[in-house]
Amino acid sequence: MTPIHDQSYRRYAGVRQEPGAAWLVIAATGIRTVLTKKFFWLVLLAAWGQFFVRAVMFYLSANFSNLDLLAPSVETFRQFFEIQEIFVLFVTVYVGSGLIANDRRSNALQIYLSKPLTRAEYVAGKLGTLLFFLLLVTLAPALMLLFLEMMFSASLAFVGANLFLLPAITLYALVEVLLSGFTMLALSSLSTSARYTAMLYAGVVLFTAAVFGIVNGITNSSSLAWLSFRANLDQIGDVIFRLQPRFESPWLLSVVVVALLIGLSVFVLERRVRGVEVVT
Amino acid sequence: MSVPVVAAEGVSKWYGQVIGLNDITVDVQPGVTGLLGPNGAGKSTFLKLITGQLKPSQGTVRVLGEPIWGNPALYHRLGFCPDQDSFYERMTGQQWVTALVRLNGLSETDAVEAARRALDTVGLLDAADKKIGAYSKGMRQRVKLAQAVVHDPDVLVLDEPLAGMDPIARRKVIRLIKGWGREGKSVLVSSHILHEIESMTSTILLINNGRILAEGNIHQIRDLIDEHPHTVRIQADDPRRLAHAFIEHDGVRSLTFEKGAVVVETGKPDAFYGRLTQIAASGELGEVHEVSSPDDNLQAVFEYLVK
Numbered sequence: 001m002t003p004i005h006d007q008s009y010r011r012y013a014g015v016r017q018e019p020g021a022a023w024l025v026i027a028a029t030g031i032r033t034v035l036t037k038k039f040f041w042l043v044l045l046a047a048w049g050q051f052f053v054r055a056v057m058f059y060l061s062a063n064f065s066n067l068d069l070l071a072p073s074v075e076t077f078r079q080f081f082e083i084q085e086i087f088v089l090f091v092t093v094y095v096g097s098g099l100i101a102n103d104r105r106s107n108a109l110q111i112y113l114s115k116p117l118t119r120a121e122y123v124a125g126k127l128g129t130l131l132f133f134l135l136l137v138t139l140a141p142a143l144m145l146l147f148l149e150m151m152f153s154a155s156l157a158f159v160g161a162n163l164f165l166l167p168a169i170t171l172y173a174l175v176e177v178l179l180s181g182f183t184m185l186a187l188s189s190l191s192t193s194a195r196y197t198a199m200l201y202a203g204v205v206l207f208t209a210a211v212f213g214i215v216n217g218i219t220n221s222s223s224l225a226w227l228s229f230r231a232n233l234d235q236i237g238d239v240i241f242r243l244q245p246r247f248e249s250p251w252l253l254s255v256v257v258v259a260l261l262i263g264l265s266v267f268v269l270e271r272r273v274r275g276v277e278v279v280t
Numbered sequence: 281m282s283v284p285v286v287a288a289e290g291v292s293k294w295y296g297q298v299i300g301l302n303d304i305t306v307d308v309q310p311g312v313t314g315l316l317g318p319n320g321a322g323k324s325t326f327l328k329l330i331t332g333q334l335k336p337s338q339g340t341v342r343v344l345g346e347p348i349w350g351n352p353a354l355y356h357r358l359g360f361c362p363d364q365d366s367f368y369e370r371m372t373g374q375q376w377v378t379a380l381v382r383l384n385g386l387s388e389t390d391a392v393e394a395a396r397r398a399l400d401t402v403g404l405l406d407a408a409d410k411k412i413g414a415y416s417k418g419m420r421q422r423v424k425l426a427q428a429v430v431h432d433p434d435v436l437v438l439d440e441p442l443a444g445m446d447p448i449a450r451r452k453v454i455r456l457i458k459g460w461g462r463e464g465k466s467v468l469v470s471s472h473i474l475h476e477i478e479s480m481t482s483t484i485l486l487i488n489n490g491r492i493l494a495e496g497n498i499h500q501i502r503d504l505i506d507e508h509p510h511t512v513r514i515q516a517d518d519p520r521r522l523a524h525a526f527i528e529h530d531g532v533r534s535l536t537f538e539k540g541a542v543v544v545e546t547g548k549p550d551a552f553y554g555r556l557t558q559i560a561a562s563g564e565l566g567e568v569h570e571v572s573s574p575d576d577n578l579q580a581v582f583e584y585l586v587k
Contacts (some may be wrong), residue, residue, distance in 0.1 A: 025382045107366040111427065114331050114360035115383035116352045275333035 022117040026125020031132055034095050043094065044136070047087035050080060051141035055148050062152035072149050074162055077169060078241045080142055081176070085230065087137045088180055093201055095133050096184035098194030099126045100273065105192040113275035123185065123269050130181045139173035164242060172240045176233055179258050183229075186265035189272035205229050222247035226257045233258070283345055285310050285435055285466040286330050291339035293325050293490075300325035302490040303339070308468060312461035314477030315470040317487035323470040324363060326487065327439050330468065331360045343435060356384060359428035363439040363470075365420060369413030373404055373423045376412060377430050384431040398430035399423070403452055417570055418449030425453065429460070436460060438469040442476050444570050447553070447560040454479050473573045475510070475549045509533055510549040512573050514556065515541040517566030525565060529555055 034040055054076070061070035103109050112122060146165065149158055159165065183204070188197045212228035225231040225247035232254040238245045245251050284307035293300040301322045317323050328334040329341050332348040332355065341348050348354055368376060377395035386394055399408045402422040407415065412423060421441055428436055438457070442450050457480050461467050471477050477484060486493040516522050519542035523535050531548030546552040560568040 021385070022383050025379075029379055029382075102368075106368055107362070107364045108368065110333065110362050110364065111360070111366045111380065112383065113333060114355060114358065114362075115380065116355040116385065117383050118352050275328070 022115070023121040023125035023128060026112075026117075026122060027128030027132065030095075030099065030126065030129030034129070034133065040094065043087070043090060044133075047084070047091070047137040048141055050083050051145060054080065054145055058145065058149050059152050062149075062154075072145075072158060074165060074241055075243070077142060077145070077165060078237060078243060080145065081138065081172060081237060082234070084138055084141075085233075088134060088176060089202070089205060091133050091137055092130065092180045092184050093198045096130045096181065097188055097198035097201065099129060100185060100188040101191045101194045101197045104189070109273065110275045119270075119273050123273055126185055127181050130184065131177050134177035134180060135173060138176060139170065142169045142173065168240045168242070172237050175236055175240075175258065179229075179233065179262060182262045182265035182269075186268040186272075189269055223249045225249040226253045229261075282310055284308055284342075285344060286468065287342040287345075288326075288329070289340050289342075291329060291336045291341055293322075293329060293334060294337045299490050301329070301336075304490075304492050305339075306485065306492050306495060308466070308485070309483070310464075310466045311483060312457060312467040312469065312481035314481050314484045315468060315487060316472070316474060316477050316484050317470075318472050321472075321488045322490040323472075323487055324439055325490075327360075327437050327468070327470060331355075331358060331437050356431065357434045359431065359433035359436045361424045361428040361436070361438045361441055363443065366424070367412045367420065370411055372409050372411055373399055373415070373419075373426070374408040376423065377427050380427045381430040386431070394430050395426070398426040401429060402426045402456060416446075416449075418445040421445055422449065422453065425456065434465060436465055436467045436469075438467065440470055440472075442471065442473075444572055446568050447557040447571055450476075450571065451557055475553055475573075509545045509547055510552075510573065511543060511545050512549075512552065512556075512571060513538070513541055513543045514568060515570040515572075516568045521565045522559065522568070525559060526552075526555075 054072075057070040058072055060067045061072070103112065109122075113119065143166075146159065146169065150156060184197075184201050187200050187204075188194075191197045191200070208227055208229045209231070212222075212225060212231055215224050215227065216222050222231075225235060226249045231247060235245050235247050235249065235251050235254040236258065239251045286306075286308035288304050288306050291304045292302055304326070315323050315326065325334065329336055330343060330348065332343075332351065335349050343354060344357060346354050371379070374392075374395055377398055378391045381394050381398075382388070382391045396405065396408065399405050402425050404419060404422050404426060407419060412420065415423065421443070425438070425441060428438065436457075441457070442453055445453065454476070457467055457469060461481070467480075469477065469480060482497045484497070485495045514522060519537060519540065523537070523542045523544075526532050526535060526542070526544055529546070529552060531546045531552050532544055533547055534545040536543045544552070556568070556571070559565055
């Protein structure tokens with residue numbers, strides 16, 4: 001029988017990743033895990049449905065002059081994001097609710113954070129997983145639509161006339177996914193149950209929308225739109241796409257609310273993502 | 281004397297009004313060191329300070345000469361096996377260890393290979409592709425050990441690694457820890473059972489009420505332990521047949537039965553554990569599932585020490 005010390009370890013002679021890259025491992029593992037779920041592929045397919053419909057519309061308008069009404073405009077891209085909101089909500093809940101809650105339930109944080117991984121890298125990895133899928137249903141199809149418009153029309157006229165559209169699409173997508181991502185991660189860090197986190201997030205989105213709707217109905221004024229999670233994004237989106245803001249509340253107030261929500265989420269994550277939970 | 285593996289200087293840790301560690305100054309030298317103390321003594325707090333998971337309220341903790349707090353680069357040289365279960369039950373042992381070692385910067389291919397070697401080291405290669413949810417208590421402890429050694433650390437910090445293991449698994453893990461010590465790794469292992477620690481090392485840190493009571497090679501503790509009865513709870517297929525075998529053992533002072541288990545009070549723990557391991561290995565009296573020891577025995581000794 002081989003002595004026990006001979007069965008043991010050979011020193012690792014390979015190349016180690018540079019410090020600071022561990023978040024990629026967390027993100028890649030998370031992405032792979034989600035992609036193994038068949039149901040999620042159906043969700044992705046549904047989320048890309050609008051892209052396919054609009055792509056056909058762009059094609060028809062570019063090739064048939066009597067179908068000009070299908071031609072893209074700035075509003076088309078704004079509407080695209082509005083319709084995608086439901087998928088943003090669904091993907092955020094499906095992918096994000098368990099990202100930290102499941103680690104907390106299985107005490108995995110204690111082991112993760114005993115590895116060469118900072119808390120910031122851990123959060124970045126989890127955020128990376130969620131942002132990947134959120135951008136996949138927002139930024140990616142929107143940019144591809146813009147690209148298809150150029151391809152089908154064989155012209156840069158539309159893009160040239162709306163040069164702000166590319167940065168607008170990118171900026172709005174980033175604002176939307178960062179707000180959704182940080183809020184969901186913060187809620188996920190508060191619980192050990194993915195299901196509870198999912199309900200909490202959906203509750204926040206729907207409840208704040210309902211409160212705003214009721215106030216709006218009673219006062220016949222949308223000056224309190226900043227109360228609603230979604231209304232803030234809508235308001236900021238209109239400004240980014242150079243459209244008339246749809247609510248009476250100042251759009252800068254919506255920017256402040258979004259920034260505060262992200263800041264609050266970062267604060268919660270800083271307090272909750274710890275290897276050892278310290279109860280005082 | 282060589283550079284201490286762990287150097288704690290004036291370290292205190294408070295949890296609000298509760299004190300976890302109280303002004304500890306201690307050097308841990310290379311080799312295997314046992315951290316012995318009853319539950320709530322501050323063992324886990326000390327180990328979490330050493331592994332950089334907690335920040336000292338006061339004082340400094342240095343590992344391998346460098347401050348550990350806020351220094352994740354140093355974690356490459358540390359392996360930590362926590363006392364709690366920390367698993368994704370649906371993952372296989374291979375998947376779990378592979379995923380964790382990737383955080384140490386190994387490529388996917390190297391991580392798979394390293395995980396297999398680590399699982400082989402702890403004797404779990406046959407069960408590598410089984411889901412962790414189907415593992416026994418002993419296997420779960422060993423897969424935690426595998427993730428602690430998989431990146432070949434210089435310092436291993438093991439929090440109650442033998443807790444709840446059956447005698448055979450316990451013997452295997454003790455041999456592993458001694459083997460790692462012989463290989464040149466520094467191992468700091470905690471337990472509330474002197475017998476366990478003694479079987480791995482004679483270098484002991486005694487901790488109680490957040491203070492280090494004594495350090496070094498403390499043989500006197502043995503005598504004190506022997507003066508106090510030692511209680512062992514054995515969960516087995518047939519506790520009554522086991523009890524019958526124990527009655528003949530001259531060190532046994534009393535036997536009581538619980539659901540699926542027998543609780544033995546013995547005045548000769550060494551001899552008793554030896555006999556128990558023989559019985560478990562032979563399998564003639566059915567399978568022994570889990571052995572645990574309440575810390576009341578040790579508490580009595582500590583109360584005596586601090587008088």
